Amino acid sequence: MALQLLGLSFLLVLVSLLAAQGQEEPDPKVQGVPWETETCQRPRWDSRLRLAPDQESYKKNEEVTLSCPEGFHPSFTHVKCEGKGQPMSHRQPVYTDTWWGKDSRGVWTRIPSSVECIDVLQVVPGTLEISSTSIKLNWTCRFPDACQRMQATCRLAEPSSPPCEAEEVKGEEILHGQEGTFTCPPLQPFTDYSVTISLPPSTILFTWLVRTEETVPDKLEKLWLDPNTGSLQWKPLPSCKGEIIGYQLNITARRARDGGFLEVERLRLSSSVTEHLLPEHSPGNSYVVTIQGLTAAGAGAASLWEFHANSSDTPHPLNISCRSIRDISPSQGTAVLPLRPIARPPELAREHQLIVAATHNSTAVEGACSGDPQPFNASWQPGAYVAAVLNLTAPTDFVLGDGTHGQGYYNAALRPGSDYTALLRLVRRSQQADKISCVCYSFSLGILWFVLSRKRKSSLSSKAKEDN
Numbered sequence: 315m316a317l318q319l320l321g322l323s324f325l326l327v328l329v330s331l332l333a334a335q336g337q338e339e340p341d342p343k344v345q346g347v348p349w350e351t352e353t354c355q356r357p358r359w360d361s362r363l364r365l366a367p368d369q370e371s372y373k374k375n376e377e378v379t380l381s382c383p384e385g386f387h388p389s390f391t392h393v394k395c396e397g398k399g400q401p402m403s404h405r406q407p408v409y410t411d412t413w414w415g416k417d418s419r420g421v422w423t424r425i426p427s428s429v430e431c432i433d434v435l436q437v438v439p440g441t442l443e444i445s446s447t448s449i450k451l452n453w454t455c456r457f458p459d460a461c462q463r464m465q466a467t468c469r470l471a472e473p474s475s476p477p478c479e480a481e482e483v484k485g486e487e488i489l490h491g492q493e494g495t496f497t498c499p500p501l502q503p504f505t506d507y508s509v510t511i512s513l514p515p516s517t518i519l520f521t522w523l524v525r526t527e528e529t530v531p532d533k534l535e536k537l538w539l540d541p542n543t544g545s546l547q548w549k550p551l552p553s554c555k556g557e558i559i560g561y562q563l564n565i566t567a568r569r570a571r572d573g574g575f576l577e578v579e580r581l582r583l584s585s586s587v588t589e590h591l592l593p594e595h596s597p598g599n600s601y602v603v604t605i606q607g608l609t610a611a612g613a614g615a616a617s618l619w620e621f622h623a624n625s626s627d628t629p630h631p632l633n634i635s636c637r638s639i640r641d642i643s644p645s646q647g648t649a650v651l652p653l654r655p656i657a658r659p660p661e662l663a664r665e666h667q668l669i670v671a672a673t674h675n676s677t678a679v680e681g682a683c684s685g686d687p688q689p690f691n692a693s694w695q696p697g698a699y700v701a702a703v704l705n706l707t708a709p710t711d712f713v714l715g716d717g718t719h720g721q722g723y724y725n726a727a728l729r730p731g732s733d734y735t736a737l738l739r740l741v742r743r744s745q746q747a748d749k750i751s752c753v754c755y756s757f758s759l760g761i762l763w764f765v766l767s768r769k770r771k772s773s774l775s776s777k778a779k780e781d782n
Contacts (some may be wrong), residue, residue, distance in 0.1 A: 354395035354411040359428040363388060382431035384517040387457045389429050390415030394422070418459075434460045435511055435519040442522075446503035446529040446555075446611070453511065453520070454493040463514055464489040468498035471506035471523055478554035480505050503529040503555045528556030531607035531614040539592070539621065547589040548605060556609030558585045563605050564616075565590075566680050570598025573635030576737075578684040578750040582608075598622065602680065636679070636735055636754035641711075644759040647727035648715040649734070655706045656740040656751045666706040669737040670714065671698040672729075674756055679735050683752035690724045701725045706738075731760045 352374045356365070366379045372395040380388040396412040414422045415429065434457055441452040449468065455461035468485030485498045489511065501507060503526050511520040532555065537548045546565075551558050565579045577593055585608075592601060600622050606613040641650035657664055671682045682698035690699040701714060703721050714736055715728040728734060735756045742749045 352397050354397065354413065357393075357411065357413060357428070360388075360430045362386065362431045363429060380429060385434060385519050386431040387434045387460050388431055390417070390425065392416040393425065393429065396424075432456060433519075434513075435464070437520055437522075442524075444524060444527055446527040447501050449498040449501065449507065449509060449524055449526065450495060451509070451522075452493070452495050453489065455491075458492050461489075461492070461513070464511055464519065465514065466496040466509070466511045468501070469508050469510070471508045474505075477552045478505075483507075501526050503527065504553070504557075528609050528611045530612050531555050531558060531609055533615045534605055534607065534617045537603065537605060537617060537619050544592045545589050546592060546603065550585070550588050551607040551614075553609075556611055558607055558609060560585050560608045561587065561605055562608060562613050563590060564603070564684070565593065566602040566684065567593050568600045569594065570600070574637035574754050576680065576683050576752040576754065578680070578748075578752070580684070580748040580750070582746050636674075636756035639755050639757050642757055642759065644730045646715075647730060647759070648713050649728065649736070649757050649759075651712045651714055651736055651738075651755055652709070653704070653706060653712050653738055654709045654753075656738065656753060664740055664742070666704045667700050667739045667741070668702045668704060668712065668714070669698055669739055669752075670701045670726075670728075671735045671737070672732050673697070674733050674735060679737070679754055682735075683737055683739060683754075684750055689722060690726045692726075699726075701736075728759055733758045733760065 354372045354374075356368075356370050356372070360382075362382055364381045366381070372378060374395055374397045377392060377394045380391055380393060382388050393413050393415045396414055398411065413425045415425045416422055434455065436454045436456060438452040438454060441450075443450040453466075455464070466485075466487045466489055468483050470480060470482050474480040480502045483499050483501060487496060489496065496509075496511070498507065498509065506523065506525050509520075509522045509524060510518060512518050531551050534548055534551060537546060539546055546563075548561075561583045563579070563581045563583055565577075565581075567577045567579075569575050579593055581590065583590065592599075601620070603619045603621075604616040606616045608614075639649055639651060643649070651668075653666075653668075656666065667687075669682050669687050671678055673679070678697065685698070687698045687700050690701065700723050702712070702723050702725050704710075704712070714725065716725055717727050718725045733756075735754055737752045737754045739750060739752045742751075
């Protein structure tokens with residue numbers, strides 16, 4: 315009997331121990347979620363995030379403060395652990411940590427994926443505008459609380475140096491609100507500037523190094539002639555307003571022995587060229603020269619010089635002295651021009667244009683020679699027009715104003731009482747230069763017409779007296 319009681323007591327103790335052991339280590343399959351669900355491991359989010367407190371694991375409902383480096387802001391500043399979520403698979407349970415974040419309204423919401431460090435300030439893509447004198451950008455602050463007292467500045471990126479000296483700008487503005495536009499004050503072309511948006515005292519939110527666009531260059535200040543060689547020379551332009559890619563040089567030359575002959579050269583020269591030989595350089599010849607610098611933005615203002623070949627320092631007025639003609643018929647509105655081919659052997663015969671201008675003005679004549687005159691149009695009175703195109707291979711007399719049509723041009727009758735200049739023009743073009751040669755003829759229909767009118771009036775008056 316005593317042995318039976320002893321065995322029964324041993325069984326009761328054993329059952330109690332097993333029951334206690336079962337309470338301390340319940341079977342997950344029987345009890346559900348294990349005790350590890352009450353903690354979260356340190357989240358593997360953006361490596362730039364700073365956590366406070368910074369631990370390897372966190373208890374359930376333990377709140378953690380997040381921060382980022384300067385210029386960035388976490389998508390949530392406060393998060394807390396909610397333990398393990400529901401298993402992703404019932405066959406092989408895999409539990410994930412669940413984190414909640416506090417939004418800007420103070421409401422806790424579940425974090426779907428991760429927390430990242432985001433730029434506090436965003437410059438809107440596609441809105442950056444650059445011109446030769448200004449820089450403009452649109453900005454947006456993603457976290458208004460972090461954008462208080464933002465400051466935008468424009469500054470020279472580096473000190474300027476001669477000959478391209480740029481003044482420092484005072485572009486500074488306090489930015490307000492959640493979005494806006496910042497525009498730098500008037501700037502100088504083709505100059506490097508830094509645009510910065512920052513938070514005091516020294517947090518840089520955005521910085522941008524940018525060069526303003528090019529514009530046309532300044533005028534050349536000096537052009538001179540070497541009287542011994544007949545070479546024009548000039549000082550190269552600095553690339554202050556744009557990269558100098560070349561020069562446009564126009565030369566109008568008149569021969570001393572024949573003022574009615576003009577030769578116009580239009581040349582496109584490399585930026586490395588700083589001299590050019592005058593055409594047919596000889597003592598007494600007169601020249602009008604214009605030169606312009608070229609950048610990608612276009613040609614700058616033209617510098618003009620007028621001089622004789624034997625006096626490069628003192629300019630002289632270039633008087634026009636076109637060839638005169640005698641065979642004029644004011645009553646019929648015609649004039650006979652003794653034309654001679656401009657092209658010389660062994661040069662092939664080329665088409666010669668016959669241009670008419672109702673003027674004796676030398677500037678207008680040079681413009682007609684170097685310009686692009688159109689055919690005659692009766693509906694408007696052009697300054698100069700093409701009367702005919704001739705395949706001139708030998709001397710010939712041409713009747714100007716006979717009213718004939720040919721090759722799309724009209725040889726219109728001349729108006730009595732007007733002064734005219736006719737130009738025989740030959741154009742030769744190449745990739746780098748245009749060479750235009752003109753021979754001018756000047757005449758007037760006014761004096762003879764006035765004499766004929768007086769004679770006609772006189773004869774009519776005599777006839778009227780006889781009738782009476």
